[in-house]
Amino acid sequence: MQYPVRPATMTYDDVTHLAAKIKPKQQRVELEISMDTVSPNYCRSKGEQIALNVDGTGYDETNTYSAKIMDKQTFSSIQATTNTSRYAAAVFRKGELHVTPLTGILQMRPSFSYLDKADNKTREREAANEGGDSSQDEAEEEAKAITVRFARPESEQARQRRIQSYEFLQKKQAEEPWVHLTYHGVKDGRSDHERQYLFCQSVDASENSELVKTPKEYLAMLMPPLAEEKVVKPVGPSNVLSMAQLRTLPLGEQVKTLMKNVKVMPFANLMGLLASGTDSTSVLRCIQQVALLVQGNWVVKSDVLYPKNTFSAHSGVPAEVLCRGRDFVMWRFTLERSVMRKEIASIIKLPPEDVKEFLEHVAAPRANRGWEFLLPTDVDFIKKHSDVAHRQNMLWLGIQSKLEKVFNFSKEDFVPKKSAQPDPVHISGEQRLKMAQERAQENQSTLQKDLEARRAGSSIHIKQEPVSDREDEPMDTSCSSSIPNGSLNGYPSATSPDFDHTNGGSPANTASLELQDFVIKTFRKHFVITLNELKRLFNLHVASMPVGQSVFHSISDHMLQDAILLSQQCKQIMVPFPAQTKAAPDEQKVFGLWETGEDFDKHRRLLYDVFTKNYRVRRNIIQARLAQELGDVSKADIDRLCCPLI
Structure with a gap:
């Protein structure tokens, strides 16, 4: 010792x-x-004080210092x-x-x-001293709810x-x-x-x-004699691959392995880690299967890190719940550079260890700024691959719609208070003159028709087109004379006089046809749908289209609503929602399939009429109304009629 x-x-x-x-x-x-308590180096008063603090004033056999002194x-x-x-x-x-x-x-x-x-x-x-009468406190203590948890089988x-x-x-x-x-x-x-x-x-x-x-x-x-040492190949961990071993895998597995280990990476760095000569288009196709675009950088998907039927190593939370929480963290970083940990935890309501793990994957703590995204925004990638960036944006809109329903929030709650103002657009005098000349050329044909109509008198009747009450509605001009004005209010239908039947339509007309085709197919599948749900399905449809083949660019809510009404097969159902309803404005806009050419259309229209009187109707009321108007209706027809509305 x-x-x-x-x-x-x-x-x-x-x-x-x-x-x-x-x-x-x-x-x-x-x-x-x-x-030695009698030593001149021993402070007796201090020894007595220590004994008093330890044992108190009473005497007990369990006292540390029986002599009342240390x-x-x-x-x-x-x-x-x-x-x-x-x-x-x-x-x-x-x-x-x-x-x-x-x-x-x-x-x-x-x-x-x-x-x-x-x-x-x-x-x-x-x-x-503070407790008072303990028996009275115990009697007055209120019952508290407790959470019972059953222990899972412990892994090795x-x-x-x-x-x-x-x-x-x-x-x-x-x-x-x-x-x-x-x-x-x-x-x-x-x-x-x-x-x-x-x-x-x-x-x-x-x-x-x-x-x-x-x-x-x-x-x-x-000093033993020297012996030839055998070179033993080092054995690495089971989850670590050398670059030589990595490049023996298929390209998709290489990208997945790299993203799973790095978590967040710019596309240029990913190309640098792959073998020279690798096709960037193939890499883009693979990376979109295992990662999402956040601020121009690729972040591994949550379901890759947390596969199905797995649990959190910290808290035992199922993988499905972890994926939703991590997707919310990634979505927040698509809106701004920094987030606050407390704000994230208050919404996703997961244990602190899991929230910290989510943030450590993609961000780093900064003093007085919360958690900041690890990498700067890759503007070059967004500009070079705008089609991929647009498709990823549509995918994020679909994810946002799901998260809003799960966590009950609105995107407006997280809009930064101080947003950067866009730079003003300066138009020179020559450009204004050119625009005025082009508008005059476009109006010349209309003025010529009016003049001929006046000369002809009453023998010829010119059909007057209704004047739109919308401002800045785009005109059908040629490519050489088109000047973007930054506003898109809708697309003409196939029956519109502006539609070019010889060329197959302009890009805007092509998008309008594609949009109406999507609307008709969606309503034939769902029959009744809100504007909010239709937007979600449309975003998923755009995200599922191959890279570079999307004809949709900047489709607004108004365009989508016009496409429903112009399809001539759907109509809006004016459901009288109560004033105190929690439904969002887009969820209060309900549209239904009106005309399919089937005998069942009259049943569906009658049901729509019932819901124009009240937003909540019992099944027996619907059955009675159908029997009154159409006679006996089978249970199968009623189930077929009501299921789309549930």
């Missing part, structure tokens, strides 16, 4: 040892040593080293060196456990973490009982008897084969 906090010249050999105990398995030793000191051991194979105790006597191997080396240091006891006494007194990995935890080690140490010992001083006869075991009892030196070597053999043992 060693006493590192005391000089070697000041031993405890002559000091009275009051008690000793040991835990053999843990190699822990505690000694109680008396203190008259003893406890020393507790710690292991100086865990590997004692290189250490031994040696005794030299009569020309012989006797060596005894050591199984443990302990350092004895003062223990201050009495201070913990004093703190506990203080807390008990404070609780007694979780078991290893639990065994290595501090709490488990403390519990194991407390389970071993203390063995009380009797202390014998250095000059005691029992101590002298134990010291005799340090000397070798065998008188035959031939038994010590290790100590009868010749000088040459002993030198060979000290």
